[in-house]
Amino acid sequence: LQKVMDNVKNKPHLLTKGHDFLAYQVFDAIVDDFFPIIEKLDDEIDEVEEKLFKTTPSQKTIQRLFQLKRQVVDVRRIIWPMRDVLNVLARRDYDYINPKTSIYFRDVYDHLLRLADMTETLRELVTNAMEGYLSITSNNLNYIMKRLTALTLILMLPTLVASAYGMNVILPLATEEFAFWEIITIMLIVTLPTLYYFKKNNWL
Structure with a gap:
């Protein structure tokens, strides 16, 4: 104005x-x-x-x-x-x-x-x-959730094995001389294919 x-x-x-x-x-x-x-x-x-x-x-x-x-x-x-x-x-x-x-x-x-x-x-x-x-x-957010899910599953498998052998019960391989390395090998066997799968599908 x-x-x-x-x-x-x-x-x-x-x-x-x-x-x-x-x-x-x-x-x-x-x-x-x-x-x-x-x-x-x-x-x-x-x-x-x-x-x-x-x-x-x-x-x-x-x-x-x-x-x-x-x-x-x-x-x-x-x-x-x-x-x-x-x-x-x-x-x-x-x-x-x-x-x-x-x-x-x-x-x-x-x-x-x-x-x-x-x-x-x-x-x-x-x-x-x-x-x-x-x-x-x-x-x-979806990408982050995918990565977290993949990491959770990868860590869950060896954690289950470690938890099982951490219990106060007698389990296979528990009394053997090289039990530690055998259990580590089992963890790698169950973990590596899962890691490869998630890498291949771009989840990691």
């Missing part, structure tokens, strides 16, 4: 064009101010996307992504209702607007439609970035 007031001070004759022309100037200034906001949001979304998919994102980057989503939603909530208002003002049959001034409102309306499309694109970009991040996180 300050921009409009300064413009009127510098060009007092604008007041003679009527209240509808002054309203046009207000809407035009409001709509024009949204373009740098949209461009800044677009640049920040690109920057966050690059950090998400090229490096391990920090908690600050994730928080910024959610903040950007909220900001895009807020801008969208402001812009979309304005379309209906400007659409009415741009109609030549609207009694309160001079037909000559309605042409200016049509121009602002066209700009607003561009803004609406841009905000919709930004919303899709943010949504895609969030879905991509969640997908990567899910894949990483």
Whole structure:
């Protein structure tokens, strides 16, 4: 509004064009101010996307992504209702607007439609970035779970053998001279094939 007031001070004759022309100037200034906001949001979304998919994102980057989503939603909530208002003002049959001034409102309306499309694109970009991040996180978690499962199974087999021979009961090989090495051999026999299987299937 300050921009409009300064413009009127510098060009007092604008007041003679009527209240509808002054309203046009207000809407035009409001709509024009949204373009740098949209461009800044677009640049920040690109920057966050690059950090998400090229490096391990920090908690600050994730928080910024959610903040950007909220900001895009807020801008969208402001812009979309304005379309209906400007659409009415741009109609030549609207009694309160001079037909000559309605042409200016049509121009602002066209700009607003561009803004609406841009905000919709930004919303899709943010949504895609969030879905991509969640997908990567899910894949990483699945990979970690696979490795933990494989390691658990590999360690479980020799642990079972060691636990069995740790009990205070007489078991096969327990009383033999080379029982220790024989038990170690058994552990390797049951462990190595399992290790090979998981390596072959990229679980480790």
